[in-house]
Amino acid sequence: MRDALNQALHEEMERDPSVIVMGEDVAGGSGGTSGNIEAAGGIFGVTKGLKTKYGADRVIDTPISESAIIGLANGSALAGMRPVAELMFADFVGVSMDQIFNQMAKFRYMFGGKAKTPVVLRMSMGAGMNAAAQHSQTIYPMLTMVPGLKVVIPSNPADAKGLMKQAIRDDDPVMFFEHKALYSKKGEVPEGEYLTLFGEADLVREGKDCTVVALARMVPFAMKAVDKLAEEGITCDLIDPRTTSPLDEDTILESLSMTGRLVVVDESNPMCSIASEIASIAASKGFGSLRAPVEKVTAPHTPVPFARELERLYVPSPNDIEAAIRRTLANQVEGV
Missing domain, CATH: 3.40.50.970 (Thiamin diphosphate (ThDP)-binding fold, Pyr/PP domains)
Incomplete structure (x- = not known):
């Protein structure tokens, strides 16, 4: 990168x-x-x-x-x-x-x-x-x-x-x-002139059981969790917004309308995070689609620790994301 x-x-x-x-x-x-x-x-x-x-x-x-x-x-x-x-x-x-x-x-x-x-x-x-x-x-x-x-x-x-x-x-x-x-992440980069437009999310994975929205480093972490679950037949839409202002609400809500479940992964602290904003959008504009409560996977509401062991616990992991997806699949809004 x-x-x-x-x-x-x-x-x-x-x-x-x-x-x-x-x-x-x-x-x-x-x-x-x-x-x-x-x-x-x-x-x-x-x-x-x-x-x-x-x-x-x-x-x-x-x-x-x-x-x-x-x-x-x-x-x-x-x-x-x-x-x-x-x-x-x-x-x-x-x-x-x-x-x-x-x-x-x-x-x-x-x-x-x-x-x-x-x-x-x-x-x-x-x-x-x-x-x-x-x-x-x-x-x-x-x-x-x-x-x-x-x-x-x-x-x-x-x-x-x-x-x-x-x-x-x-x-x-x-x-x-x-x-x-x-910065050291490797990946294919197209040759020649190209631009990536703002406000257009990337659908990284496609599935039917859950919508997962992730940002920055959380995208490859979420990919690991989603790919592992796919081995069990659990498939997820994985969406990378790429920009938070403008935010591609339409792609998120369209996916939610099909899956009925939403997990948002954000390395930021939980209060007033992008995860909170996307959960709010789901509640206000996609409430009728929700079949389970929205799951937020974030860092804790603390400063980032220096100790390596504590920092590993602080950053959301692929295991944390997998667990959140399993929770929302196990949960069900009464009457839905």
Whole structure:
């Protein structure tokens, strides 16, 4: 997935000279090490090679100041550029929340549609890498609730590339979440030009017994659970929303109308999570289809622990997902 994102950035920077990249160490830091300006290419290597090809005017190493990075992105977008800004960890978004939810999200509305803010804000997220409480959170629910922002959460290399290209070409600010544990995930990536449209979920598996909705790293975890159950003749629709704003409600509700059961898997904490929102949609718009209570599989309502053993318990597992599917199959609303 790391390489797919890098390809998308290369292709879009070559296609459009207004695309610029900025962030801490995106070019390799202050001169790199041993004179090699490509020493880093970002902390996860996603921006490697960009400065050599496009120069320091378009690939900008910034100070360690998240508010400065987002401020620079906002200003350059209003001035006609298409900035791709990187926050090393999504956890740091709080330092620049005013620039995000009070500024970039509202420019189009405040200026009567005359101002565009085509910013892509890239953020690594997620637990499972032993990075502790301040570097492991999945905070996409926090930004999904902000009007004016689009929120993108890829789960595989092909979607990562297609969604990134779509995000860069979008005229609205896009929050692009990249799960750290997926950077090394391998997968087929189509050749040639392609975009993955926002608001269109991916039906990863098809089945008749239960609808499973999962996000980011939870998608491959859910695939393991669903494939294991399929060996017993229990089949599930597995849906990857890919974007939470806009959210493809139609695909979820259509699947629910056929299966009657819903399990939502979200690595975020349970309160005010995307799992909670999708469960709410099922209750308000698909209530007549439900044959059992909605099951939510989330992290507990605690900070992410540092100890490896506790972190393994914190992150929802394929076994947790399988158990939730079995519970909803065993449950039945009275009279249905």
